[in-house]
Amino acid sequence: MDLSRRLILLVCGVLIAAVAVTGGVFAYGAHGALLERALADGRHVAELAARSTALVREVPRAAEELLSAQIVAQASLAAELVAMGEAARQPARVINDRLRAAADAGAIEEIVATDQRGRIVYRSRPVADVAYGADAAPSEQPFTTLLKGSTTPVVRPAQRLEAGGPVIKPAAVAGADKPRVVRVDADVTGLAELARRAGVERVIDELLASRMVEAVWLLAPDQRVLAHGAVTGIRAAGAPAPDADELAAARSASGGRKAAAVLAGPWVLAAAPVTLSNNEPFATLLVRMPAGDLDGGWRTPALVAGVVTLLLLILAVGRIAATVGGRLDEPLDRLAEAASALHVGRFNPFTLNDLCDRDDAAARAARAFRAMAVEVTQREEHLEALLQSARGEPEEEPAPEPEGAPADEEYRDGQGV
Structure with a gap:
């Protein structure tokens, strides 16, 4: 493989690697941004719900x-x-x-x-x-x-x-x-x-009606369920208790005195403390909401990177094919030009020197053609010289042979003429 094709492959490889790395970094960044956005939305929803819960307790009071x-x-x-x-x-x-x-x-x-x-x-x-x-x-x-x-x-x-x-x-x-x-x-x-219409139950109903939240719990400091609601469940005294991950999120929010959110499979678990006017939290509001299609963050960049990589591969293959095809057609064109020059008598053997110096089949064909052309040219020159010599001297009658001459002598004299 010559230097030009190596350079083409090297440049294409570098471009493909750069596109792949850029697409991967972009996909990773987009996925991280979507994840952070989902967690931020969960914290925001939990904070608003906690404030609403505190408000509906303070207003009736x-x-x-x-x-x-x-x-x-x-x-x-x-x-x-x-x-x-x-x-x-x-x-x-x-x-x-x-x-x-x-x-x-x-x-x-x-x-x-x-x-x-x-x-x-x-x-x-x-x-x-x-x-x-x-x-x-x-x-x-x-x-x-x-x-x-x-x-x-x-x-x-x-x-x-x-x-x-x-x-x-x-x-x-x-x-x-x-x-x-x-x-x-x-x-x-x-x-x-x-108090009934604007109480905690109303807040839970409004959250569930928004379809942004799948389940809500109002937990006492000792993790008892004070109120509960779910899209597919019924709020009751024996409401389903949160699982270990949900309780961990609730403890994180109550311990840090601020909203917290974690990703648990396809769900975002967010919790926020419910603080009354005396700045003392009396409960923790826990929400479970869908995380959304987080995989969509890397699908689009990956698809774009794949398409660009495929286009680069197509361009690289096309460029290499064009280069190789051009390099294959060049010796044939040179030989055709040399044959045309030989036909009209203007062939110069030195025009094929660079082609003959190569080490491939085209060079061997060029060397054979040049040798043949030189030989043909020399024969033509020799024949032309003989023809010109023959045209410039008059024809002589053969001398009579002496009688009694030996046959071998006649043969040698005839050869001498």
Whole structure:
């Protein structure tokens, strides 16, 4: 193989290697970028879901605190109303009617007022007797402090007293004129409905409805499942617990106080701590979402690199074929030109020197042709000389032979002529 073909193969090999390396690096980089994008999306989704979970817990709590302040204000007004009624020596029936009118004007379920011993003496509507003194039930014990001179309002959590009934939130204040319990039970069923509609379950439902998330868990610090939802599952008390990889992702997020994501097969596991207004995480939100087609990151670059490599191979083979074909046709063209020159008598043997110096079949053919051409040229020159010599001398008659000459002498004389 001569130097030119070696150079062509070397350049093509270097180009093919460069294209292959570039395609491989690009495919690796694209795959890594897609993987990092999938993990970043998982962390982002987990962070947003954790913030939404914290928000839906804070909003009902803030709303309940605001309602508590309103109920305390209503109880204070009721205490003033009772004090003024007693100061005016109004009968209990009149005070009850005024309390009933105040309750009917707003979302108040009941207003009651006791005497100094905790016995109910005024009420907005007939209810069962409730003791607030020494015989108070455990649920009513917090209100007995108002009978002992405390002026701090007492607010109890909202609760549903009976199945299908309203959600009641009680609040009580001390009497305006003397120690007593003035209690207002407000109907906060709307607040409970708000907490249900904008609670953690709603956040989970919205995540699943987006089809970006396949499963969601709200985990307590001890890894208990507080809430769960999945696209193909049903949220229930006995919700499927996360597996080892999912629990590891949750521990990583809760321990680092920031969102974390890992790749587990075809899934991205992302977790983020749910932090309340006091900056203390009370739970961890874990999501499982599809990782997507990560292999697509290297398919396209690999395909491009393969196509470019194939094109380079085709160009290299074509170039080599053209070069080799040109080198094979060149000796034939030179010999054809030499034959044409020999035919018209203008052949110069020195024109084939470079071709004859080669070491291949074409060189051997060129050397044989040159030798033949030189021989033919020499014979033509010799024949031409003989012809010119013959044309320039007159023809002579043969001399008569002497009689009696020997036959061999005649043969030798004839040869001499």
